[in-house]
Amino acid sequence: MAKLVTGGSGFIGSYLVRELVRRGEEVVVFDWSRGGRISDIEDRIKVAQGDISDWSQVMNAVKENHVDCIYHLAAMLSLPSEANPWASFRVNVLGSMNILEAARLFDVNTVVFASSMATYGLGIEKPVITDTTLQRPTT
Template sequence: MSVLITGGTGGIGVGLAQELLARGKDVVLFDIAPQSQRLTDIKDEVKIVQGDLKVWPEMLNAVRDNNVDEIFHHGGMLSIPSDLNPWAAFQVNIMGSMHVLEAARLFGVKKFIFASTDATYGLGTGAVIDDETLQRPITMYGAGKLYIELLGRFYRRKFGLDFRSVRYCTVMRPGVKIRTLPVFMLWMVENAALGEPFECFAAENVVVPVLYYKDAVRATMQLYEAPAEQIKTVCYNLAGIKPTPTTGALEKAIKKFIPDARITYQPDPLVMEYYRTRPVSTIDDACARQEWGWKPEFTDIEKVVADFIEEVKTRGDFWGVGVDDRR
């Protein structure tokens, strides 16, 4: 039997693969555009299946042909691309996820871990959100993720699938190429580490809940390994750095390590409208802490920035860092 990871060669996907291999699991990575540079250390230990979530037979075949009994579903379109092309986002993020759930049902998959997002919260939110806060997303991306959270709960009740989900906030990691709403937090650090200037498209006082990628991987594995009887909430918030940083606080942390970092600000009105509509500054992850012992290791912004810079400088090829091919 094997574990399948959709979006398997993404930053979190590869991190999960490494953790699963260390536990003796057979791992299958399903990805529409495999990033082979990230697999150098594990290429002989994993199986790569190039496929498209929205093509149902490809998903069915991947699960059936590899005797998959557990799935981590991390594949999909990101926030800004989803808003720019909601029709494609519907096919990939909603229908594609339905394909993964149906493959799980048809072929007897036992456990299903879904990567959701704090973007499922939107209209009417205040400064603090917890697992009981009403979810009314304002983006196509958030709407799609919320639908799959609810669909997963249905599959859990109707078909006995052990569906579990984590809601990531902004995951800090190098190598992100696609512009998303909060990607300015990532690019600000990466550009500084590369000696490149960065014009931030949010104001200095914008507050962005962030989670370091190493904590994202560790939390997902903790949820995966938690005994079934401990899973009560099913879909869980995750918090990372505290206090939640502003873009200005991030700039200050960067300049502690790179004093000559060139950072300026030119706020994008659409980005600013999003953060005005959704003024979340604190994520309450008490349910994850109480039910399966979640506790982040990277809670200090300077610790995150230092490790991020080290990743860029020592594993740039792995991450594919650089500013020329962003979009």
């Protein structure tokens, strides 16, 4: 069974992909861009180039690769989102819905969603962020 990493060629995603490969996992990267930070390991992974907001592309990536775990890191960050709210909605909301629906339809055991430090806002008083840390998003 494969591990699907959305946004796997991004900054955080590329580190996750490398760690999964190091552990011997079968890794499928689903991303709109190809190469970049993971071009040197493309011979050890499968890259499914696609648009997270396209329902059929997401469904096909999950079904065809027999995915049992999805790491959902595909996202449009704050500044680009503010400049283009519609694109942000398509990627961040519709894309997440597509991932959750694919997981439901194809009995994916695990979905891991990576959020953002921005959800905690400014002025965090604790040195370590836990599940109980109060969130005060600024965006």
